Amino acid sequence: MTQSPPKKLMNKVVGIEEALAHIQDGSTVMFGGFGGIGNPPTLIKGMLDKGVKDLTLIGNDTGFPEIGIGRLVSQGRAKKLIVSHIGSNPFAGQLMMEGKMEVEFSPQGTLAERIRAGGVGLGGILTDIGLDSMVEDGKQKVTVNGMDFLLETALTADISIVYAKKADHFGNLIFETSARNTNPLVAMAGRLTIAEVEEIVEVGELNPEMIVTPGIYVDLVIQSKGVDWKWAWE
Amino acid sequence: MGMGVDVRNKIAKRAAQEIKDGMIVNLGIGIPSLVPNHLSPTINVMFHAENGVLGIGKSPEKGEEDPTLCNAGGFPVTIVPGASYFDSATAFGMIRSGALDITILGGLEVSETGDLANWIVPGKRVPGIGGAMELAKKAKKVIVVMNHCNKKGEPKILKTCTLPLTAKACVSMIITDMAVIAVTEEGLLLKEVMAPYTAIDVIQKTGAPLRISKDLATVQ
Numbered sequence: 260m261t262q263s264p265p266k267k268l269m270n271k272v273v274g275i276e277e278a279l280a281h282i283q284d285g286s287t288v289m290f291g292g293f294g295g296i297g298n299p300p301t302l303i304k305g306m307l308d309k310g311v312k313d314l315t316l317i318g319n320d321t322g323f324p325e326i327g328i329g330r331l332v333s334q335g336r337a338k339k340l341i342v343s344h345i346g347s348n349p350f351a352g353q354l355m356m357e358g359k360m361e362v363e364f365s366p367q368g369t370l371a372e373r374i375r376a377g378g379v380g381l382g383g384i385l386t387d388i389g390l391d392s393m394v395e396d397g398k399q400k401v402t403v404n405g406m407d408f409l410l411e412t413a414l415t416a417d418i419s420i421v422y423a424k425k426a427d428h429f430g431n432l433i434f435e436t437s438a439r440n441t442n443p444l445v446a447m448a449g450r451l452t453i454a455e456v457e458e459i460v461e462v463g464e465l466n467p468e469m470i471v472t473p474g475i476y477v478d479l480v481i482q483s484k485g486v487d488w489k490w491a492w493e
Numbered sequence: 494m495g496m497g498v499d500v501r502n503k504i505a506k507r508a509a510q511e512i513k514d515g516m517i518v519n520l521g522i523g524i525p526s527l528v529p530n531h532l533s534p535t536i537n538v539m540f541h542a543e544n545g546v547l548g549i550g551k552s553p554e555k556g557e558e559d560p561t562l563c564n565a566g567g568f569p570v571t572i573v574p575g576a577s578y579f580d581s582a583t584a585f586g587m588i589r590s591g592a593l594d595i596t597i598l599g600g601l602e603v604s605e606t607g608d609l610a611n612w613i614v615p616g617k618r619v620p621g622i623g624g625a626m627e628l629a630k631k632a633k634k635v636i637v638v639m640n641h642c643n644k645k646g647e648p649k650i651l652k653t654c655t656l657p658l659t660a661k662a663c664v665s666m667i668i669t670d671m672a673v674i675a676v677t678e679e680g681l682l683l684k685e686v687m688a689p690y691t692a693i694d695v696i697q698k699t700g701a702p703l704r705i706s707k708d709l710a711t712v713q
Contacts, residue, residue: 293544293581294567296560319581320621323567346620347567355619362619366626367543368585375582388589388626391661393613436578438561440544443580471580489560489569 269428269462272480278453279305281479282418286311289374289416289449290318290328291442294347295488297434298327299422299455301481306331315339317374317414319367319441321348326488335359341414343367366394369411371444376413378447378476383412419449422483423472426456427463430477431470439471446472453479457486496640500670503687504638506531507712508597508668511636516594517541517587519628522566524638525597539575541593543624545584548576565624588627596632598625600639600667602654605701607664607676609637610656622659629660641669641698648700650674650681671695673712674703685710 279302282288288306292298306314307330316337321344322329331337333350339361345351354360365373372384385408389395399410421442424435432454434442446452454477505527512518512532519541520526529540529551540549543565550571553559558569587593602610609629612622629635643649650667667674672695673685681699684706686692696703 294563294565296544296563296567320623342621344621344623346623352619356616364622366622367581367624368589368627371580371582371585386589388630391658392626393657394622394626434578436559436562437542437544437546437564439578439580441581444582486560489558 268474271430271474271477272428272459272482275301275305275481278302278479278481279309281451281453282306282309282311284311285313286418287315287317287416289414289419289445290316291419291421291440291445292322292327293319293437293440295322295327295329297422297438297440297442298322298488299420299453299483300327300487301484302420302453302455303328303331307334307336312336313338315341317341317416318445319370320344321351323347324350332360339363341365341370343370364394365411369394370414371441373411373414374441374444374448377415378444381413383410385409386411414448416449417451419445419452421446421452421454422486423454423456425458425460425465426454426477426480427460427465427474428480429462430454430474430480431465432456432472432474432477433465433469434471443472446476451478452476453481455481455483457483496670502527502531503712504668504670507673507685507687508636508638511634511666512536512538512595514538517547517592519543519588519593519596519632521596521598521625521628523599525599526564526566526568528597539573541584541587542570543581543584543588545579545581546570546572546576547579547587548573550576585624585627588624589631591631591633593628593632595634595636596628597636597638598628600637600649600664602649602651602656603637603639603664603667603676604654605650605652605676605681607662608654609635609659609664610654611637611659613657615657625659629663634665635663636666636668637664638668641671641695648698651700671698674699680704682706683709685712687712
């Protein structure tokens with residue numbers, strides 16, 4: 260019987276450069292966060308500094324122009340967005356209307372479920388949200404027990420980037436208040452998931468009852484250099 | 494919104510009267526976020542937010558904000574005893590499964606059958622859908638609070654919406670700077686006028702037929 264977990268699973272903590280090596284021009288990157296809060300700021304700054312471009316970004320919204328994921332969008336690093344909302348970042352709307360960036364809108368709850376579906380090995384979900392609206396354009400309709408639903412396809416990404424309060428060396432994650440938001444879902448849906456965390460602890464220090472994202476979903480853990488999102492309302 | 498603080502608060506105050514003790518409530522951004530300021534202290538409700546909080550309390554004092562704890566508009570909040578945090582899929586699971594008693598949303602247009610348009614003005618403004626489609630379609634009661642007319646003075650309450658829809662036949666009540674209007678199976682019913690406007694003013698500025706309630710009241 261094993262007394263401790265396999266060592267090769269316990270070496271997920273890396274430096275920012277090693278984490279960023281996985282994110283290239285043209286990558287599809289899924290990000291956790293809602294209105295900037297819960298976006299991983301150190302990873303996003305690293306992506307800006309590295310100069311990656313032509314990204315496809317998938318996440319709840321485009322944050323604010325100078326906060327979180329919004330900085331990548333306002334600096335024109337994305338060629339496509341799959342989001343529910345861009346209203347808090349005027350640059351996103353401008354780039355979209357100028358035809359410089361493609362935007363696919365998904366209702367917020369549908370987007371969350373598409374990401375979850377991608378993370379749990381499903382092909383898609385059935386929902387009646389978006390029927391009788393522009394959201395249904397081009398989508399397959401399915402009738403179940405006499406009720407109409409839209410087939411909404413699952414979403415996955417090359418890389419998922421998330422923010423958490425604490426991680427252990429296996430990548431188990433716990434979150435803090437409403438900064439949890441889409442992060443546990445996004446963590447599941449990346450082919451490679453990078454967690455930026457406020458605090459890294461030894462394996463065994465996190466109470467198993469409190470772990471929200473099991474470490475099996477997390478490939479790399481980096482130490483956060485601090486958050487920037489409270490500026491949104493200051 | 495092109496609307497003074499007093500008018501916004503007057504609308505919010507009227508909307509607050511629709512919230513009853515024990516309800517689960519979700520408030521949109523803008524005027525809806527003013528509603529809690531007008532709730533009687535005897536009314537206890539659980540405020541739900543799409544980013545994953547049930548049990549939002551009042552705004553924190555300046556300097557006391559928790560940078561991770563916010564509402565769906567990104568503004569800092571507090572929580573009440575019994576509150577919980579969860580991911581966004583769970584937050585929308587609550588909405589879609591019908592757990593919300595009431596939602597108060599902003600609107601661009603509302604039709605006489607209760608269709609709501611509030612997420613895009615093609616070629617002009619693209620706020621995005623956010624959680625509006627789920628809230629509009631699945632909350633037990635949907636109240637829209639908005640200006641009665643747009644910036645050009647044209648009605649926003651119409652026979653048919655001209656803008657892309659958020660959801661069909663979802664609105665049960667419209668509260669504006671001019672009136673309180675119920676959406677009924679027989680069409681729109683003018684229940685209250687906001688002083689100093691009269692029923693005639695409201696009829697002239699509404700783009701769909703209005704029946705007048707026998708108990709028409711005036712909100713001062």
